[in-house]
Amino acid sequence: MSRVAATDFKARCLQLMDRVAERRETFVITKRGKPVAKLVPVGRSPKASLFGWLRGQARECGDIVGPAVAANEWEVLKEWDELNAAAGKRRRRRNVGRKNR
DSSP states (O other): OEEEEHHHHHHHHHHHHHHHHHHOOOEEEEETTEEEEEEOOOSSOTTSOSTTTTTTSOOOOSOSSSOSSOHHHHHHHHHHHHHHHHHHHHHHHHHHTTTTO
């Protein structure tokens, strides 16, 4: 931790801020020899790893490799989608003339 006089800090503020960001240094700013402020890096420490930071946040439920829907249910869903698509086309045909009225 380095000490910097307020007048020096004022003159070299941007340089000191860059050093804090790059080298993670800390500076104590003094006025007439007495500490008045501290310039410290923000954020996580460089020792913390990105790998594993979500460990324990999720849970595996069931088979993550197999299909989400069984084969017999898949056929029913396909039929349901076809029926809904046909109903939508009928609705659009009926409403075409009504929009212009």
